[in-house]
Amino acid sequence: MRILPLLAVLLAAAPALADDDWVPPVKDPLVLKECGGCHMAFQPAFLPARSWEAIMDGLADHFGEDASLPADTVRTIRATLVAGAADGERSRMGHKILRRLGGGTPLRITETPSFERKHRFPDRVWKDPKVVTRSNCPACHTGAEKGWYEDD
Numbered sequence: 001m002r003i004l005p006l007l008a009v010l011l012a013a014a015p016a017l018a019d020d021d022w023v024p025p026v027k028d029p030l031v032l033k034e035c036g037g038c039h040m041a042f043q044p045a046f047l048p049a050r051s052w053e054a055i056m057d058g059l060a061d062h063f064g065e066d067a068s069l070p071a072d073t074v075r076t077i078r079a080t081l082v083a084g085a086a087d088g089e090r091s092r093m094g095h096k097i098l099r100r101l102g103g104g105t106p107l108r109i110t111e112t113p114s115f116e117r118k119h120r121f122p123d124r125v126w127k128d129p130k131v132v133t134r135s136n137c138p139a140c141h142t143g144a145e146k147g148w149y150e151d152d
Contacts, residue, residue: 022147022148022149023043023045023046023147023149024043024045024147025145025146026041026042026043026044026080026145028076030073030076030077030080031077031080031081034069034073034077035077038067039135040135040136040137040138040144040145041145042109042135042137043084043147044080044081044082044083044084044085044086044088045084045085045086045088045097046086046097046109046112046114046115047085047086047097047109047112048085048086048087048097048098048101048105049081049082049085049086049087049088050087050105051085051105051106051107052078052081052082052085053078053082054105054107055081055107056074056077056078056081058107059074063108086098086101097114100112100113100114100117101113101114108135109135115134119134137149
């Protein structure tokens with residue numbers, strides 16, 4: 001009968017483990033098409049709404065590229081990103097990100113304290129031809145596009 005208390009402990013811990021490893025994946029077809037056409041369509045929960053607003057306002061110079069889109073497309077993508085943002089109602093892990101972020105408005109997930117805390121690797125890791133850039137999540141997290149960020 002000792003198995004039942006152990007099972008109860010494991011089940012109670014399961015949501016906490018899932019919160020650390022799983023982020024709701026992007027499912028919106030327009031976001032997947034427009035954002036995912038150049039890079040992984042990053043999960044909105046990694047940034048607060050104010051960051052997504054700033055990113056969507058700056059598409060004409062999106063990290064050195066012109067990613068301008070029609071106004072109706074921008075509105076739709078913005079709504080999806082803001083709804084799923086770290087400070088949005090649907091975010092399960094947002095409180096952790098926001099607590100570490102303070103009041104900042106990062107434009108890159110890779111420059112958030114949460115990312116930097118978990119990705120303290122030597123330069124050789126980032127220079128690996130399979131990785132190339134810090135924003136290439138799938139290079140190390142093979143389930144990243146599905147929202148899984150367990151240590152692979």
